[in-house]
Amino acid sequence: MNHLFQYTIRLADNASILGHRLGELCGHGPILEQDIAMTNVALDLVGQARSFYQYAAEVEGANHTEDDLAYLRDNQDFRNLLLLEQPNGHFGDTIARQFLYDAYSFAFYQGLRKSKDATLAAIAEKAIKEVTYHLRWSSEWVVRLGDGTAESHAKIQAGLNSLWRYTGEMFEMDETDNQMLAQGIGVDLVLVKTAWLAKVNEVFAEATLTLPSDKTWMQKGSKKGIHTEHLGYILAEMQHLQRTYPGCEW
Amino acid sequence: MTQAQFQARIDADIKIEPKDWMPEAYRKTLIRQISQHAHSEIVGMLPEGNWITRAPSLRRKAILLAKIQDEAGHGLYLYSAAETLGKTRESMIDDLHTGKAKYSSIFNYPTLSWADMGSVGWLVDGAAIMNQVALCRTSYGPYARAMVRICKEESFHQRQGYEVIMTLCRGTAAQKQMAQESLNRWWWPALMMFGPKDEDSPNTEQAMKWRIKRFTNDELRQRFIDATVPQAEFLGLTIPDPDLKWNEERQHYDSGNINWEEFYQVIAGNGPCNTARLAARQKAHDEGEWVREAAMAYSKKQEQRNKQVA
Ligand SMILES: [Fe+2]
Ligand SMILES: [Fe+2]
Numbered sequence: 001m002n003h004l005f006q007y008t009i010r011l012a013d014n015a016s017i018l019g020h021r022l023g024e025l026c027g028h029g030p031i032l033e034q035d036i037a038m039t040n041v042a043l044d045l046v047g048q049a050r051s052f053y054q055y056a057a058e059v060e061g062a063n064h065t066e067d068d069l070a071y072l073r074d075n076q077d078f079r080n081l082l083l084l085e086q087p088n089g090h091f092g093d094t095i096a097r098q099f100l101y102d103a104y105s106f107a108f109y110q111g112l113r114k115s116k117d118a119t120l121a122a123i124a125e126k127a128i129k130e131v132t133y134h135l136r137w138s139s140e141w142v143v144r145l146g147d148g149t150a151e152s153h154a155k156i157q158a159g160l161n162s163l164w165r166y167t168g169e170m171f172e173m174d175e176t177d178n179q180m181l182a183q184g185i186g187v188d189l190v191l192v193k194t195a196w197l198a199k200v201n202e203v204f205a206e207a208t209l210t211l212p213s214d215k216t217w218m219q220k221g222s223k224k225g226i227h228t229e230h231l232g233y234i235l236a237e238m239q240h241l242q243r244t245y246p247g248c249e250w
Numbered sequence: 251m252t253q254a255q256f257q258a259r260i261d262a263d264i265k266i267e268p269k270d271w272m273p274e275a276y277r278k279t280l281i282r283q284i285s286q287h288a289h290s291e292i293v294g295m296l297p298e299g300n301w302i303t304r305a306p307s308l309r310r311k312a313i314l315l316a317k318i319q320d321e322a323g324h325g326l327y328l329y330s331a332a333e334t335l336g337k338t339r340e341s342m343i344d345d346l347h348t349g350k351a352k353y354s355s356i357f358n359y360p361t362l363s364w365a366d367m368g369s370v371g372w373l374v375d376g377a378a379i380m381n382q383v384a385l386c387r388t389s390y391g392p393y394a395r396a397m398v399r400i401c402k403e404e405s406f407h408q409r410q411g412y413e414v415i416m417t418l419c420r421g422t423a424a425q426k427q428m429a430q431e432s433l434n435r436w437w438w439p440a441l442m443m444f445g446p447k448d449e450d451s452p453n454t455e456q457a458m459k460w461r462i463k464r465f466t467n468d469e470l471r472q473r474f475i476d477a478t479v480p481q482a483e484f485l486g487l488t489i490p491d492p493d494l495k496w497n498e499e500r501q502h503y504d505s506g507n508i509n510w511e512e513f514y515q516v517i518a519g520n521g522p523c524n525t526a527r528l529a530a531r532q533k534a535h536d537e538g539e540w541v542r543e544a545a546m547a548y549s550k551k552q553e554q555r556n557k558q559v560a
Contacts, residue, residue, distance in 0.1 A: 023302040023303055024302070026319070027292075027299035030534065030537065030539075031538055032292070036322045039315055043315050046311055046315065070308055091537070144545055148544025148547045237303045238304070245422070248306075
């Protein structure tokens with residue numbers, strides 16, 4: 001098993017799948033300014049995905065392109081976090097998903113920018129600037145919705161509660177994580193969890209929201225390629241042209 | 251100021267600014283035109299947004315996202331320009347939803363293949379540019395300035411769209427066929443974007459006199475045809491107009507008759523996607539209501555808290 005490839009493809013798939021989900025919302029936002037903001041985040045994520053896929057292709061050494069990796073792998077080969085493939089739902093659900101991930105990726109890239117792998121460190125360095133902005137945006141909306149009206153409070157709380165079960169696997173270290181950490185390439189997810197939880201607590205407090213129960217039964221599987229039912233539909237749509245017209249330039 | 255003094259400013263090519271006196275009809279015409287233009291940018295996001303999740307490469311996906319985001323930005327500038335005339339964005343949006351305000355009829359056509367992402371950029375943004383370049387010199391200052399910003403981005407969109415089509419034309423036979431089929435569907439609706447024939451466009455004369463418009467519909471349409479035909483030839487695509495030919499004497503292309511019945515039907519709400527487009531806008535608006543309320547409630551609370559601190 002090529003651990004560096006595995007490690008990189010996870011990051012690529014995370015960015016690609018969440019960018020895809022946000023892309024579904026382009027033109028349908030609740031306020032024009034927020035439509036633009038969500039598309040901004042989508043654009044940054046697609047950009048990050050491209051950088052990671054390009055590097056993954058290089059590490060893999062099998063003459064694949066970024067698009068081969070994004071468009072020609074199937075469900076079981078995808079390694080994005082389950083959280084990120086969850087449907088957009090209403091704006092509160094979208095914000096809940098975004099905030100939980102932004103707080104995670106912010107902490108994660110803070111670690112990865114110090115990676116001994118120069119390429120990963122460079123991608124993280126660029127990503128952290130973007131994610132800083134994403135996290136500010138999603139935190140502000142968690143606060144606005146949480147401390148807005150009774151309706152918005154209920155909606156964002158429900159969104160966070162139902163997505164909470166996908167947060168456990170974000171911090172699970174498997175063989176690849178351990179290997180990468182040992183080589184000074186990867187990030188210690190235990191440290192990421194501490195930083196993440198601090199941020200979540202801080203924002204929830206300001207938003208007058210309640211932290212979901214720590215007894216929540218966590219869903220997991222993405223690190224082994226076992227996903228929720230949603231990913232299959234994302235890929236069916238995303239990969240449609242590449243699969244219908246194999247080997248074309250677009 | 252009198253009507254005559256106002257007209258003298260216009261004739262001297264002096265820009266009219268929000269605080270200047272203006273005839274009510276001038277104000278009304280501008281609100282109608284600018285808000286219609288803003289709505290077109292926003293509704294225009296939908297047919298292209300339709301292909302974001304199916305974009306065939308990550309690079310194309312990023313370009314498409316950025317393009318649609320630009321259109322949202324155009325909508326914002328234009329709503330702001332229209333607001334300087336005394337109408338709020340909310341009331342303009344209400345007019346869109348109730349059908350009182352129109353938007354460009356082109357966006358009532360469906361995007362059915364990836365090639366349509368090329369055709370929309372090449373032909374629809376291309377046709378829009380013809381109109382918009384002329385509008386950079388329109389008499390109302392805020393509108394003219396918004397158009398200058400917008401035009402730079404539109405010509406970029408046009409080139410990107412052309413590049414999508416070019417890639418298809420240089421690809422496999424199936425891809426080239428996809429490009430041709432798309433051109434067949436978009437050519438005539440693109441020509442209709444310039445509006446009715448001059449003799450059927452009663453508002454043109456006054457709009458020209460006020461220098462809101464600088465060229466007639468038919469002049470701009472001709473300009474578009476003359477610019478676009480060679481581009482299609484370069485790609486090896488056939489324009490779906492058997493009557494199209496170069497007129498040496500006029501130094502312009504002659505072209506066939508537009509199906510005006512179709513044009514008026516689409517404007518009247520009977521295009522393939524009128525209902526779907528409006529429903530999508532209405533849905534986004536309705537589903538966003540609790541979000542806008544929450545944002546307002548929160549900012550009120552913040553204000554209160556700041557007062558208590560002070
Ligand atoms: Fe535009
Ligand atoms: Fe455009």
